[in-house]
Amino acid sequence: MMSEKLKNIPTDRKLYAFELDDVLYPYQDYILQIYYLFGSFYEFIEGTVKANDLAHFMKKVYMHHGEDMVFDAAKEVYGIDEKYKENLERLKANGILPLRLELYEEAKQLLLSLLEKGKQICVLTKGNPVEQLNKLKFFEWGALEQYRKSIKIYFVDELLHQQIDIIPYLAEEFTVNEEDIFVVH
Template identity: 40%
Template sequence: MVYNEIDPRKQAFIFELDNVLYPEKDYLLQVYYLFATFLEYTEMLDAKAMLKTMTETYEQQGHDAVFDALQKEFNIDIKYAQNFQILLGNAKLPLKLLLYQQMLDLMQEIVVDRKKLFIVTNGNPQQQLNKIRQVEWHGLEQYLICYFANEYASKPEPDAIHTLIQEHDLQRRDILMIGHTKTDELSAEASGIDYLDAGNFIRTTSK
C-alpha cells in the first residue's frame, strides 16, 4: 500500500514506533552489543559469546528472556540486571536507527501534503525517547509530535489519543492510526479512529 491509496480526507496520521517506523531489533541488538562489551571489561568474559547468546535468545524467546539466559549461561551477578535496564533506557548507539524505507516514503508524502504526523508509543517513556533521538529522520523530526502513552495510560487505553485530539483540535474521522499489534488496533477502536496495520506498507512487519 502507498500514500495515494489512503483516503485523501485523512488529515492526521498516528504511528506507533517499534516495528512500525523502524525494526525494534535494530535498537535492542546494539544495546546487547554494548552490554556484552561492558561485561567483558568488568568481568573479563567473552563479549562475542555473550552477544551470541543474547541474540539467539532474543530471536527464539523474545527480549524478556535475554538477561535470564545470559545470567544462566555465564553465571552473571544479578546486580547487573540494573545496569542492563539503565542501558536499555539511555544507550548511545554506535549506529543510527534507520526507518523502513516504505515508512520514510509515506511520512515524506504526508508532510508534502501538509498533513500532521504523530507518534503515540507504548513503553518506558525514557527508553522510547532515547530511540526517537537516535533515528535518522531525514528532516522529518521537525514535523513530528510525540506522545508517550504510559504518561497517560498505556495502550489499548485511549487516553493519550484523546489528549492528542483535544490539543490539536482534530476530528476523529480525519485521523488514521498505523500500528502493528492487537493492542494498537484496540486502542484505535477505543478512540473511534480508523486503523491500518503496518504490514500493509512493510511486509516484514510481524504481529
C-alpha cells in the same frame, strides 16, 4: 523489509499517529545494539566472557525466545549476577548506540508523502518514555530531517496514567475531529 502495519494506510485523514517499534523501524535493530553494549560493559567489568560471545548469545535467545528470556538465559549460561540486570535496563533506556537506526524505507516514503500533502504526524508510543526518546535520538531521518521538529511525541503509558482518553486528547491537541485520526500501532 517493510512493516506490514504500513500497508494500506488511508490517505484521507488529517492526523496520523505512529508507534515506533516495528512500525517506523525494526525494533531488533535497537535491542541488538543494546546487547552488544551490555556485552562490552560486562566484559570490561568482569572479564569472564568476551563481549561478542555474550552479545551473540543474547541475540540468539532474543531471536528464538523473545526479549523477556534474554537476561535470565545469559545469567544461567554465563553466571551473570542478578545485579547486572539493572545495568542492562539502564542501557536500554540511555545507551549510546554505535549505529544509527534506519527507518523502514516505506515508512520514510509514507511520512514524507503525508507531510507533503499537509497531513499532521505524531508519534504515539508505548513503553518507557526515556527509552523511546533515546531511540528517537538515533533515528536517521534522511529527507524527513526538515520535518523532525514538527513531529510531536506522545507517550501512551503517561497519558493513560493521567487517565487521559487518547484519541479525544489528540483531536483537541491537533484541532481535528476524532474520525480524522488514523493510528498505526
